[in-house]
Amino acid sequence: MRFMLRNLTNLAQFSVRRSARNMSTLPDVHHLPQLHSTLEQAKRFAAYRAVDENLDYLNHRVIGVGSGSTVIYVAERLGQYLLDPKYAVHASQFVCIPTGFQSKGLILTNGLRLGTIEQHPSLDIVFDGADEVDVNLQLIKGGGGCLFQEKLVSTSAAKFVVVADYRKRSPKYLGTNWVKGVPIEVVPTSYIRVLSDLKTKLKCKNAVLRQGAPAKAGPVVTDNCNFIIDADFGEIEHPEILHRDIKMLVGVVETGLFIDNASKAYFGNPDGSVDLRV
Numbered sequence: 703m704r705f706m707l708r709n710l711t712n713l714a715q716f717s718v719r720r721s722a723r724n725m726s727t728l729p730d731v732h733h734l735p736q737l738h739s740t741l742e743q744a745k746r747f748a749a750y751r752a753v754d755e756n757l758d759y760l761n762h763r764v765i766g767v768g769s770g771s772t773v774i775y776v777a778e779r780l781g782q783y784l785l786d787p788k789y790a791v792h793a794s795q796f797v798c799i800p801t802g803f804q805s806k807g808l809i810l811t812n813g814l815r816l817g818t819i820e821q822h823p824s825l826d827i828v829f830d831g832a833d834e835v836d837v838n839l840q841l842i843k844g845g846g847g848c849l850f851q852e853k854l855v856s857t858s859a860a861k862f863v864v865v866a867d868y869r870k871r872s873p874k875y876l877g878t879n880w881v882k883g884v885p886i887e888v889v890p891t892s893y894i895r896v897l898s899d900l901k902t903k904l905k906c907k908n909a910v911l912r913q914g915a916p917a918k919a920g921p922v923v924t925d926n927c928n929f930i931i932d933a934d935f936g937e938i939e940h941p942e943i944l945h946r947d948i949k950m951l952v953g954v955v956e957t958g959l960f961i962d963n964a965s966k967a968y969f970g971n972p973d974g975s976v977d978l979r980v
């Protein structure tokens with residue numbers, strides 16, 4: 703009798719331990735303390751939903767973490783997977799690849815394991831922000847000064863999921879909502895030549911070397927020690943042609959036009975809803 707009771711107790715303890723392991727404690731985004739603005743809330747709604755719907759925690763191991771203010775919440779969500787009893791065993795095997803200095807910090811502060819694109823040239827998935835997303839999922843990126851490394855990482859991933867707020871959803875063409883121009887990363891010594899070629903050869907309306915003021919006197923310098931030019935082409939009907947033409951200019955390292963790269967885009971709204979574009 704005592705033997706049977708002991709077995710029953712062991713069995714009960716085992717089931718409790720097992721169900722604790724299978725029980726998710728991931729915070730519900732709608733029950734978290736509110737952020738300081740509805741815009742930030744919208745970014746967090748999009749990021750959490752994008753991670754939850756696209757992260758295949760059983761199979762994904764190499765995960766790209768992009769740059770910008772929306773990706774902050776992607777890294778935060780990934781960090782929560784690491785702390786969750788249901789996902790921890792698998793999440794502890796994630797290796798996160800940054801797209802620049804900022805995302806390296808996000809990976810580390812959220813307790814995630816940092817890897818390099820050289821160690822992991824093929825990624826399972828990448829989450830990154832965008833400055834504008836058109837109806838065909840073509841993107842403008844680079845508003846925050848990162849674009850070459852973002853393109854390297856996103857084009858090395860099997861799946862690229864965009865996380866953004868409602869302002870980034872273009873009604874039709876790129877250049878409608880994002881009117882600061884297409885960011886273009888250039889080799890520093892070539893910037894005069896590229897500025898001139900953009901105006902004379904590609905007939906852009908305006909092109910300027912991005913300045914670091916007020917934080918820095920002089921131009922913005924990228925993580926790759928390059929400069930950024932913002933080139934205004936108005937509304938862009940054929941971004942693939944424009945990307946190719948800009949890329950042909952001597953001195954251009956990469957353009958902020960991301961063509962046929964994204965798989966889907968999540969746009970967070972202030973009311974907590976999230977729109978999906980595929």
Ligand SMILES: O=C[C@H](O)[C@H](O)[C@H](O)COP(=O)(O)O
Nearest residue numbers: 770771772831844846847848
């Ligand atoms: O250079 C910056 C990147 O391309 C960002 O992903 C992009 O600017 C979007 O940033 P945010 O999420 O802050 O709107």
